Amino acid sequence: MPAETIASEESWIIIVATQENQEKEETNAEAVKSAFGAKNRARLIARYFAEGEDTQCAAVDAWAHVYRLLLWIDQTTGLAHCYESDKSQPGKPWYGRSLAFHDWLSNALGTSPADLAHRIDWLFLRATEDLAAEVLRRAVKIEHATRQQRAPYSGRGFPKPGEDPELMTIVKDALDKYLGTPPPDEVWQRLIQQIRQYLTLENKRKNLVGEGFEDVLAEIVRRTCSASPLDVRARRLLQDIPGFNPPKKNEKPNKVDLAIVRPSMRTLVTAKWSVRADREKQFAADFGDYVQAESDGKPFEYVFVTNEFDPARLMRACEKLATNAPMFTHVVHISTDALKATYSGSKEPSMRRIVEFIDSGRLISLERWLTLLQTA
Structure with a gap:
């Protein structure tokens, strides 16, 4: 086969693979937007109050509802977030203040410092559950089409959508000596996808402390x-x-x-x-x-x-x-x-x-x- 033809076919394959990844990214973006969008936020906030005992939202408990719905644990400190993460690291003044806030909030919500993470961040966690369900539904819909698109390249080791060789290497190098039996490739792939989704979702939190904060306040004012x-x-x-x-x-x-x-x-x-x-x-x-x-x-x-x-x-x-x-x-x-x-x-x-x-x-x-x- 002439070199020009091979180069042309390789270019076409790259284009097809790129389009496939772009379509997957667009599908994921739509799912995220739907799960974190205004309509779903309103549904989740209504569900939160319907499941609780304080459906009318007494003024004295309003702060607790806001924190249960929106406050989160800082990934880098393990404490309830009250200040910029980079200024709240161990050894800095705001780390001590973050400890004080975490202690106060645990006592105020009637839980232990270790268990506080399970008592807050309600809206974000429920939105991510909805997102996971939405992604699964969409994946089922496009599975057949994806198989058809990839069929001509079967057996040639084409990367699968969502693969991240660099992240895979980092995780494998960190865990390899602790694993008696290396997990199958599909297990590694699922882990990498979960890590990527987790990191992506954290970026969506700003929607919840932006428009979501407005929605929560509006609902609390209405009920109170x-x-x-x-x-x-x-x-x-x-x-x-x-x-x-x-x-x-x-x-x-x-x-x-x-x-x-x-x-x-x-x-x-x-x-x-x-x-x-x-x-x-x-x-x-x-x-x-x-x-x-x-x-x-x-x-x-x-x-x-x-x-x-x-x-x-x-x-x-x-x-x-x-x-x-x-x-x-x-x-x-x-x-x-x-x-x-x-x-x-x-x-x-x-x-x-x-x-x-x-x-x-x-x-x-x-x-x-x-x-x-x-x-x-």
Whole structure:
């Protein structure tokens, strides 16, 4: 066979294999999107409350529901996550604080430090279960087509979809001397796929502490304040909230994380599990846009809800002014008790300042804010 023909056939085979891998990646991406998407999140959150005893969600227990649903264990420390992983490693100040937070949370949820991992991260774990089921269903659907596509190359040692020779080598080298009998290739392959899926799924967690945080807060407000005449809306355009004009031509429309509409007040909530430096500047810009768009000539509340543990970021949120008045009507932390426990014994001025804000009522707990909504 001429060299040109062989080269041409090899190129064609590479293209087919590449397309096959791309199709598999696209299928997996669709499955992940479905499992972690808004519709499935809403279904899972409703299931969580339906399976529990506190279906109405008492304000005093709201923090626990948030942590059970969304909080997770940091892979590198083995502790409940409360601060950036790279700054919470053993030997660093935030490792000691992470230990204090883990201890407080274990006691508060009535479990042991070793068992805490089984009492939190509910939403992520259930979403991954749904993902596994979805991937299996899709795999069954495409199995026949895949066999047909690979049939012309049978017996030639073509890589299977999802193979990762480098990762396989790392795992084999680490375990080889401990294994009496080497596992079959299909067992290695299944292990590699599970490792890759695990690492991929961790990257999806940001969806749950982003939009998922908004969804959880919205559901908690609805259930806690079910006796109050209020309308709770997550991720709505500002113009769809009563009393706010649409943006001017060529201006990007504003989307509000959470809007709570009551007969006497409109509350616009920015909900951020944690705060990046660039987001702090956006808070003021958003508030300015809200003020400009307000059309009823009536006041509205601007509330910040977070699980941030960095004292400097919390301090800036509490102190931020707009026209000589606090920009945020309320700065709300999921658990101010958790903050106090984590900061306990610290001599850092910023942490002492946060405790002062808590004691003065400038920084309030989720429980306190929900109580205010109930009585307003």
